[in-house]
Amino acid sequence: MDIIVCLKQVVDPELPVRDFAIDPSTKRQVRDGRPLVISTYDENALEVALQLKDAGGARVTALTLGPQSALGDAVRLALAMGADEAVVVDDPRGPDLLGIEKVGILAAAVRRVGRFDLVLCGCESADWVERAVPPLLAEAIGAACVTFATRVEAADGGLLVRRMADDGFHQVEARLPAVVAIASDEGNRPRLPKVKDIVAAKRKPVQTWPVGDLGVPSVGEGALGVEVREVVVPQRTARCEFVEGEPAEQASALLRRLQDLKLL
Amino acid sequence: MAGICVVAHALDGTLGRSSLELVGAARALDAGLGLGMAAALLGHGSHLAEATDVLQHHGVTAIYRVDHPLLTAGQTDAALAALESIFQRAAPQVVLVSADTVGRELAPRLAHRMAAALVTEAVELGVEDGVITARRQVYGGRAIATLVVTKRPAVLSVKPRALDVPEPKPATATIEDVAVAIDAGALPTRVREVLREQADVGLEDAQIVIGGGRGMGGPDGFKLLEELAALLDGAVGASRPPADAGWVPISWQIGQTGKTIRPALYIAVGISGATQHIAGASGARTIVAINHDPEAPIFSMAHLGIAGDYREVVPALIAKVKELKGR
Ligand SMILES: Cc1cc2nc3c(=O)[nH]c(=O)nc-3n(C[C@H](O)[C@H](O)[C@H](O)COP(=O)(O)OP(=O)(O)OC[C@H]3O[C@@H](n4cnc5c(N)ncnc54)[C@H](O)[C@@H]3O)c2cc1C
Ligand SMILES: Nc1ncnc2c1ncn2[C@@H]1O[C@H](COP(=O)(O)O)[C@@H](O)[C@H]1O
Numbered sequence: 001m002d003i004i005v006c007l008k009q010v011v012d013p014e015l016p017v018r019d020f021a022i023d024p025s026t027k028r029q030v031r032d033g034r035p036l037v038i039s040t041y042d043e044n045a046l047e048v049a050l051q052l053k054d055a056g057g058a059r060v061t062a063l064t065l066g067p068q069s070a071l072g073d074a075v076r077l078a079l080a081m082g083a084d085e086a087v088v089v090d091d092p093r094g095p096d097l098l099g100i101e102k103v104g105i106l107a108a109a110v111r112r113v114g115r116f117d118l119v120l121c122g123c124e125s126a127d128w129v130e131r132a133v134p135p136l137l138a139e140a141i142g143a144a145c146v147t148f149a150t151r152v153e154a155a156d157g158g159l160l161v162r163r164m165a166d167d168g169f170h171q172v173e174a175r176l177p178a179v180v181a182i183a184s185d186e187g188n189r190p191r192l193p194k195v196k197d198i199v200a201a202k203r204k205p206v207q208t209w210p211v212g213d214l215g216v217p218s219v220g221e222g223a224l225g226v227e228v229r230e231v232v233v234p235q236r237t238a239r240c241e242f243v244e245g246e247p248a249e250q251a252s253a254l255l256r257r258l259q260d261l262k263l264l
Numbered sequence: 265m266a267g268i269c270v271v272a273h274a275l276d277g278t279l280g281r282s283s284l285e286l287v288g289a290a291r292a293l294d295a296g297l298g299l300g301m302a303a304a305l306l307g308h309g310s311h312l313a314e315a316t317d318v319l320q321h322h323g324v325t326a327i328y329r330v331d332h333p334l335l336t337a338g339q340t341d342a343a344l345a346a347l348e349s350i351f352q353r354a355a356p357q358v359v360l361v362s363a364d365t366v367g368r369e370l371a372p373r374l375a376h377r378m379a380a381a382l383v384t385e386a387v388e389l390g391v392e393d394g395v396i397t398a399r400r401q402v403y404g405g406r407a408i409a410t411l412v413v414t415k416r417p418a419v420l421s422v423k424p425r426a427l428d429v430p431e432p433k434p435a436t437a438t439i440e441d442v443a444v445a446i447d448a449g450a451l452p453t454r455v456r457e458v459l460r461e462q463a464d465v466g467l468e469d470a471q472i473v474i475g476g477g478r479g480m481g482g483p484d485g486f487k488l489l490e491e492l493a494a495l496l497d498g499a500v501g502a503s504r505p506p507a508d509a510g511w512v513p514i515s516w517q518i519g520q521t522g523k524t525i526r527p528a529l530y531i532a533v534g535i536s537g538a539t540q541h542i543a544g545a546s547g548a549r550t551i552v553a554i555n556h557d558p559e560a561p562i563f564s565m566a567h568l569g570i571a572g573d574y575r576e577v578v579p580a581l582i583a584k585v586k587e588l589k590g591r
Binding site: 013014017020022027029041099100103123124126127128129130131132135136138139140143144145146147148150160163164165166167168169170171172173174175178183184185186189221222223224225226227228229230231232233234236239240241242243247248250251252254255257258261263264 | 276337338340341363364365368369370371372373375376377380381382383384385397400401402403404406407408409410411412413414415416418424452453454455456457458459460461466468472496504507508509510513514515520521528529538539540550552553558561563564565566567568569570571572576577579580581583584585588
């Protein structure tokens with residue numbers, strides 16, 4: 001099976017809130033000086049690809065769209081985890097593009113990679129959380145689509161996918177080619193590369209394609225149809241009232257407060 | 265067709281609450297845009313008549329209804345085919361979709377097919393000078409983005425439980441049954457099985473929710489939370505680490521990736537208060553935090569706090585609630 005994993009590089013989403021700031025000119029998060037990581041669920045997606053490779057053999061290509069200058073660590077980690085090769089689509093605007101703007105670029109890159117049965121993505125990017133790229137990409141390359149999947153198996157020439165649902169799971173059969181977006185669960189926790197993997201990763205092929213070479217016309221503002229007007233950080237106003245004392249006293253006092261508030 | 269179309273569905277049997285949340289949003293948009301509103305109703309069998317009544321009861325005056333045996337739980341491809349048939353007859357300018365299991369696959373795909381503008385996961389919609397604005401959470405709930413929709417058609421998906429169900433507004437709708445041919449063999453995906461996880465009180469509907477985090481230390485800690493929740497007629501949820509570790513079902517996860525809850529009372533136990541978790545719980549009217557670290561960020565979001573070890577505090581609470589309820 002030929003698998004492409006779409007990886008987005010983001011500012012570490014679990015940085016303390018004090019390190020978070022919005023740049024008013026780009027209306028996006030300030031990236032300078034912040035550690036960059038592979039977007040959380042994209043690592044789970046890569047893990048799913050590597051498990052399919054372990055189970056039945058597969059060629060795994062990591063694909064990322066962003067400013068080439070900054071992508072080193074993400075690409076090296078993906079190769080060290082076990083991806084066979086990597087493609088970087090170099091676009092300085094990469095981190096700021098909305099789903100509709102970047103899907104044409106990602107689709108062109110997938111086609112240029114050429115061989116693919118399965119494209120794996122994260123279920124949501126950790127920064128913009130649009131949940132848009134996987135279904136858009138499926139449409140653009142004419143593939144089946146399943147999102148919020150936690151497990152993927154090859155079955156009967158297609159896939160059997162376990163998808164999170166509101167009150168449980170769906171077992172979904174999907175044809176190939178397919179785009180599947182992955183959410184985390186106990187079975188797809190990303191593996192940690194060993195030292196020898198990190199060394200071996202240095203010899204794996206990385207191709208860089210300037211975005212202009214893909215020949216995708218840029219989506220004009222009017223055609224996009226959505227403008228980001230502002231991005232604001234809400235102020236939190238809650239003031240916590242601590243209930244003091246020994247556990248039994250704390251418990252009584254808390255219940256009394258909740259009764260006062262008519263919550264019990 | 266009217267200019268605003270709500271995608272309402274009864275794929276899971278009954279009309280979901282989120283379909284009514286969309287009706288509320290459409291009513292508000294229509295007041296600002298004056299385009300008129302309609303609903304596309306998808307499902308199969310006897311439930312559709314009941315769903316039709318509920319939509320009319322909430323002010324929907326035009327319903328395009330598709331009844332097909334493939335329009336059941338999780339069947340995104342069948343739903344997409346049905347909507348395409350409806351929209352070929354009458355093209356709406358604004359389509360509202362709930363970002364539920366099917367809707368989060370459906371909305372971007374529909375937008376692509378309609379060459380429409382796309383906003384996903386909105387938590388608020390409005391109209392300013394005849395233009396639609398949408399707000400959504402970004403950066404793990406650390407910021408709110410305001411998007412302006414400058415094009416028609418537009419497909420907007422709305423996060424379930426972000427909006428209120430509107431007041432009833434009884435109306436009589438014109439109902440058009442749209443015949444749709446869906447070739448089962450041609451659909452790229454098919455739901456083979458639906459696996460439901462039992463819960464006594466649905467997390468999203470509970471008035472009291474108790475959430476456990478990594479600080480619970482394992483599945484046993486959650487037994488205590490379940491005991492307390494049962495006494496309070498509440499539901500138990502979790503942060504991501506317990507769900508990822510398999511201590512609790514993934515459907516219990518509250519937060520950006522998990523569920524959005526809006527209870528009267530949320531008690532967060534052994535949860536540090538990451539923005540991605542609070543993103544799903546900030547609609548709680550009162551938040552109580554129990555955490556042994558008095559510096560944990562959760563205390564800057566909670567209204568009431570107990571700095572202590574849950575292994576002492578929760579049993580004490582259980583004992584006091586039993587006293588209170590005379591059990
Ligand atoms: C893209 C993305 C999406 C995410 N989506 C979600 C989501 O949907 N939901 C979610 O919850 N998280 C989500 N997260 C993860 C989130 O960032 C945090 O990592 C997570 O919420 C932390 O969970 P926690 O508070 O249980 O664990 P921790 O941060 O490890 O906190 C555990 C807390 O327990 C306390 N504690 C330990 N022992 C005890 C004890 N005996 N008694 C009392 N207190 C104790 C500790 O003091 C600590 O504060 C997401 C992250 C990303 C990047
Ligand atoms: N710039 C990018 N490069 C590669 N993959 C991306 C990029 N942006 C989004 N994706 C993929 O699409 C998924 C969903 O992103 P989003 O639609 O932004 O929530 C991510 O988890 C990635 O797998």
